[in-house]
Amino acid sequence: MSESEKRPEWAVRLEYERTRHGWGKWDMSRQLFAASGIMSPETKRVKALARQISRWEAGQVCPWSWGDAIADLFGIDPDELLPPPPEKAARTGARHDDPDDDWGQVSELLRRVFMKRGIAVTALPALGQGQGRRVVQALDILGGDHHGAIADGLGQLIDHYALTICALPPTEVYDELLAVRAYAKQVHERAATSARTADLSLASGWLSHLLAVAACDMGEHAAARLWCSDAERRSEEARHPDLAAWSVLTRAMIAFYQGHAHLSAALAACGQQTAPVGTVVHAKLASQEMRAAAMVGDDDRMTRARRHAATAISALPYGVPETGVFSIALAEDPPYTATSLLLAGRPQEAVTATRRVIGTVYRPEARQRGEHPSGYARSLLILGLAHAQVRQLDQAVAAGHDALGGSRPAWPTMVLAKRLDRVLAENFAGARQAADYRARYLEASTLPGAGLQPAATDEDPG
Structure with missing residues (x-):
């Protein structure tokens, strides 16, 4: 039996069309880049795609995601060139096995996820015109053993989700992150002897931390703790203490x-021993200790933590992130000061401090860009609770309605919303405005991602 007879018909056809046009594999690689608008691709990208072409022509992998681009190059119908993709084959009863089954399943899951959202990964070449197709094709390029490129690409995805996780519904973000984390696991297991193993382990850890944040916002506390534990293990493997400190912050929250x-x-307090002064996470842990001390009723500890948080913020370098999950709100007061004042029984000061935060951090232009929706909602609820404590019913209810009008329900937000409902019922029993807010709160608590659970304690923070 000849070599061509051992290969699938479509693989033989790919090689025939390429040679008919007088192209080597590197030539065809450059042609595909050019057809996608990349006129001067990096040599390593050309080489990676040429290796993929070898796999296509050997019949090892079918290039469904590249089908349209290849067909355009050869001037033939895509359906004539390649067999049906897996989804279509399943409907028609056909089957085309991928010998690299585990990798193929993970890659296909990623493809579906990214196609759904149309995410573009800035570190990777923009290939193709359709929504989501750029990432699909970039993942194909990274599908070999180029661990450095994969680590860099995962880093870009981490940066992407660090920003979007605060704006998108947590259930959607969690599903996408889970797919990326599965991809990272496959790569890491295959790269045991690679020089970039530590980088891949660290990337897996940051993805686990982001999954913990999303799980927390969903009210899935057991899952969040598991992801935190994994992130802390990866932090130790990679000797990157900041990652562990961020996970401790999530558990503290x-x-x-x-x-x-x-x-x-x-x-x-423990997390502050892990990350040094001068890091964002140390400053946020100090702020978290402040509001936790306020909830306990330890005014002295709250004051000391507030002073230390201010010192830690003053030690931050210029240009620290002010949006996203790894950010800090740089305002007149440390983060969570208004909450601390409210818990310490100083509601009028909490009103003033919250208004400062809203005016500084949550300016209208930032809200229009979709930044901080959950943080803005929680600030409004703290404002509502503070107004309720000083017996200002209309202002309290207005702040509560504004908070629940956001598009991103999350468990911490709904905990505060529940607390406001309780305080309004206690302080303004029978008031129509309080009843209206309760109806709005009950409606919001049924939305996907609200994360309210019957086991929530009666000591929900205010």
């Missing part, structure tokens, strides 16, 4: 919103 103030304060 979960404890805080569950009403476990002593545990939250202890975690925040």
